[in-house]
Amino acid sequence: EDQVTQSPEALRLQEGESSSLNCSYTVSGLRGLFWYRQDPGKGPEFLFTLYSAGEEKEKERLKATLTKKESFLHITAPKPEDSATYLCAVQAWRGSSYKLIFGSGTRLLVRP
Amino acid sequence: NAGVTQTPKFRILKIGQSMTLQCTQDMNHNYMYWYRQDPGMGLKLIYYSVGAGITDKGEVPNGYNVSRSTTEDFPLRLELAAPSQTSVYFCASSYRGDDYTFGSGTRLTVV
Numbered sequence: 001e002d003q004v005t006q007s008p009e010a011l012r013l014q015e016g017e018s019s020s021l022n023c024s025y026t027v028s029g030l031r032g033l034f035w036y037r038q039d040p041g042k043g044p045e046f047l048f049t050l051y052s053a054g055e056e057k058e059k060e061r062l063k064a065t066l067t068k069k070e071s072f073l074h075i076t077a078p079k080p081e082d083s084a085t086y087l088c089a090v091q092a093w094r095g096s097s098y099k100l101i102f103g104s105g106t107r108l109l110v111r112p
Numbered sequence: 113n114a115g116v117t118q119t120p121k122f123r124i125l126k127i128g129q130s131m132t133l134q135c136t137q138d139m140n141h142n143y144m145y146w147y148r149q150d151p152g153m154g155l156k157l158i159y160y161s162v163g164a165g166i167t168d169k170g171e172v173p174n175g176y177n178v179s180r181s182t183t184e185d186f187p188l189r190l191e192l193a194a195p196s197q198t199s200v201y202f203c204a205s206s207y208r209g210d211d212y213t214f215g216s217g218t219r220l221t222v223v
Contacts, residue, residue: 004154009152031210032210034210034212041216041217042216042217043116043202043204043214043215043216043217044155044202044212044214045214046211046212046213049210087154087155089154089155091210095168095169096162096168097143097160097162097168097209098209098210099157099160099170100155100157100212101154102147102154102155102156103154104152104153104154105152105154
């Protein structure tokens with residue numbers, strides 16, 4: 001059965017305190033792994049797509065990495081504006097199309 | 113560009129009522145999706161479409177129906193609303209099937 005697990009469920013950081021969010025998955029036929037940011041009352045906003053183990057992508061204070069079983073979202077020197085829920089999703093072929101299978105997210109709060 | 117537009121933003125329904133959630137995209141995307149997001153949970157796929165006239169079920173289709181008569185519009189119909197359908201509903205579209213753009217959501221409460 002497809003499973004995407006994110007940890008921790010919630011994370012509180014002080015401004016400048018670096019940390020990592022984890023996304024582990026058991027999915028057959030993985031095509032890609034996606035990271036999204038979601039602000040309260042809004043839809044998910046695309047951050048990164050990773051397609052192969054060893055791949056890394058960066059955007060400002062965020063860096064995403066991928067292994068065969070998990071992905072990490074590293075946050076370096078976070079700022080209060082990085083506070084949001086971060087969603088991980090894996091893409092696999094199911095039925096007649098590729099589908100995204102989402103984890104339940106990590107709620108990040110960065111305090112000034 | 114407006115991207116993906118969902119209406120209404122909020123709605124309260126009584127048990128047994130019906131309604132249609134509207135979704136329109138102006139990016140000429142072939143793929144469109146409906147998800148629901150319950151508190152503290154990930155998004156669950158309800159229905160999806162790979163092009164006008166083509167729709168298919170996702171993980172949680174029971175109690176919902178969709179149609180796709182044009183590339184731009186992908187309405188979600190709730191028949192006989194139940195409290196279990198209280199959720200936030202997101203519509204998304206994609207050109208290649210992997211570059212999703214999400215709408216801002218419809219928060220639905222069934223009482």
